[in-house]
Amino acid sequence: MSERRIGKTANEAFAEAMRQINPDVVAAYPITPATEIVQIFSQFVADGKVDTEFVPVESEHSAMSAVIGASLAGARAMTATSSQGLALMWEVLNIASGLRLPIIMPMVNRSLSAPINIHCDHSDSMGARDTGWIQIFSESVQESYDNLLQAVRIAEEMFLPVMVTTDGFILSHCLELIESLSDKEVKEFIGKYQPKNFLLDIEHPITIGALDLQDYYFEHKRQEAEAMIKSKEVILKVGEEFGEKFGRNYRFFEDYKISDSEVAIVVMGSTAGTAKTVVDQLREEGIKAGLLKLRVFRPFPAKELKEVLKNVKAIAILDRSDSFNAVSGPLFSEIRNVLYDLEERPKIVDYIYGLGGRDIGLKEIRGIYQELEEIKKTNKIKTLVQYLGVRE
Amino acid sequence: MVEGMKKKLGWRQLAPGDLLGPATSLDFETGDWRTQRPIWDGEKCKNCLFCWIYCPDSAIMVKGKKMVGIDYRYCKGCGICAAECRFEAIEMKNEKGGGND
Numbered sequence: 060m061s062e063r064r065i066g067k068t069a070n071e072a073f074a075e076a077m078r079q080i081n082p083d084v085v086a087a088y089p090i091t092p093a094t095e096i097v098q099i100f101s102q103f104v105a106d107g108k109v110d111t112e113f114v115p116v117e118s119e120h121s122a123m124s125a126v127i128g129a130s131l132a133g134a135r136a137m138t139a140t141s142s143q144g145l146a147l148m149w150e151v152l153n154i155a156s157g158l159r160l161p162i163i164m165p166m167v168n169r170s171l172s173a174p175i176n177i178h179c180d181h182s183d184s185m186g187a188r189d190t191g192w193i194q195i196f197s198e199s200v201q202e203s204y205d206n207l208l209q210a211v212r213i214a215e216e217m218f219l220p221v222m223v224t225t226d227g228f229i230l231s232h233c234l235e236l237i238e239s240l241s242d243k244e245v246k247e248f249i250g251k252y253q254p255k256n257f258l259l260d261i262e263h264p265i266t267i268g269a270l271d272l273q274d275y276y277f278e279h280k281r282q283e284a285e286a287m288i289k290s291k292e293v294i295l296k297v298g299e300e301f302g303e304k305f306g307r308n309y310r311f312f313e314d315y316k317i318s319d320s321e322v323a324i325v326v327m328g329s330t331a332g333t334a335k336t337v338v339d340q341l342r343e344e345g346i347k348a349g350l351l352k353l354r355v356f357r358p359f360p361a362k363e364l365k366e367v368l369k370n371v372k373a374i375a376i377l378d379r380s381d382s383f384n385a386v387s388g389p390l391f392s393e394i395r396n397v398l399y400d401l402e403e404r405p406k407i408v409d410y411i412y413g414l415g416g417r418d419i420g421l422k423e424i425r426g427i428y429q430e431l432e433e434i435k436k437t438n439k440i441k442t443l444v445q446y447l448g449v450r451e
Numbered sequence: 452m453v454e455g456m457k458k459k460l461g462w463r464q465l466a467p468g469d470l471l472g473p474a475t476s477l478d479f480e481t482g483d484w485r486t487q488r489p490i491w492d493g494e495k496c497k498n499c500l501f502c503w504i505y506c507p508d509s510a511i512m513v514k515g516k517k518m519v520g521i522d523y524r525y526c527k528g529c530g531i532c533a534a535e536c537r538f539e540a541i542e543m544k545n546e547k548g549g550g551n552d
Contacts, residue, residue: 256468265471265473269469274459278461278465281462
């Protein structure tokens with residue numbers, strides 16, 4: 060066992076990663092369940108363990124605005140938030156991506172008010188899915204830590220902001236044995252930040268954020284779309300390099316026993332761990348069950364998902380948020396879209412689950428696979444979208 | 452005019468993000484926004500330079516601490532200079548038919 064093996068919650072692991080990243084500027088405002096990240100980090104600042112300029116601001120809108128300012132000035136800048144905090148940042152999230160700023164942000168998934176609730180679902184992240192941020196989801200504390208380190212490289216190579224999510228309380232407050240890297244390994248892996256154009260470069264004065272009307276706005280947005288497309292290569296490259304160096308490989312998604320599977324679940328975040336256990340049990344019973352854990356939601360790996368899912372007979376999407384579009388959850392819409400081009404499409408259903416932290420266990424997931432088996436046999440879908448475990 | 456305004460650049464040619472060189476507003480002449488034109492009377496002017504302080508477009512031309520005229524390339528005709536002038540040395544007139552330059 061490596062001496063770097065330590066017990067950490069996802070919040071502690073994020074804070075530890077931030078200490079090792081040693082950003083130039085961190086501006087943050089506390090919010091449950093993400094508070095600990097910057098609370099622990101501010102202690103690192105007070106103890107002189109990092110060189111960071113820490114800015115305790117008065118809101119999340121200000122936190123994101125401050126890191127945007129810092130990033131424009133040429134700094135490696137970070138913040139952290141959750142739920143209402145991310146919602147309050149929404150306006151400025153688009154400015155970070157539109158100005159192509161490589162801001163890195165741990166984001167702890169929590170439901171949105173109202174009704175007020177502090178527990179996990181993915182409504183907050185999904186609300187920011189079209190803001191031009193790269194979004195990486197984590198299954199475990201280990202992945203939260205690893206993803207945040209990779210996010211630095213991805214952001215700074217693409218000049219795009221990256222949020223790395225972890226599930227509120229389920230991971231943010233749950234102790235897990237993780238393998239952390241040494242400070243030296245992190246420093247070498249992330250490298251030194253080299254801003255291209257920045258305001259404090261007085262030798263090369265620039266104008267940033269000028270009015271951009273009918274004649275140029277569209278071209279800038281096309282550039283942003285291209286950056287998101289290009290970021291796919293970088294995400295894979297960084298994930299592969301991380302794997303080579305530290306033994307844990309990362310791609311757009313993890314396909315778990317899916318290559319020969321007939322029934323499969325697609326899910327993001329911590330629920331993937333529970334589902335893997337069910338897959339193992341079902342495999343022992345002779346059922347060809349598989350699992351696809353989506354890690355990178357933005358950019359959406361459409362082509363790659365299509366390739367992996369095309370031979371599955373029946374697929375259930377687990378959506379930990381609702382789009383309130385009178386159709387389905389957001390992950391279902393996107394995956395179903397991916398399958399449209401196939402000559403023979405798998406049957407696909409949606410389960411909206413776990414809103415406001417409602418627990419999901421082996422029994423519920425087993426029930427989903429049973430229903431998929433039924434769909435496989437009959438080739439008929441009884442209910443396209445279900446709200447898992449909601450009382451009538 | 453800045454380079455990009457002469458021939459419109461495609462998205463592949465632009466610098467990433469909303470990024471431009473410095474002082475591009477010099478190339479953007481806002482004078483044609485004007486519906487009212489400030490007319491300056493050098494006889495009444497005491498060179499207090501209140502108009503220069505207040506002008507939001509830096510359109511008051513000054514040489515050797517003395518007001519020498521209004522830069523109609525940038526003046527949007529807001530009338531702040533005329534309102535601030537203590538000596539009635541600046542008068543707003545309708546842009547069409549009222550100008551003197």
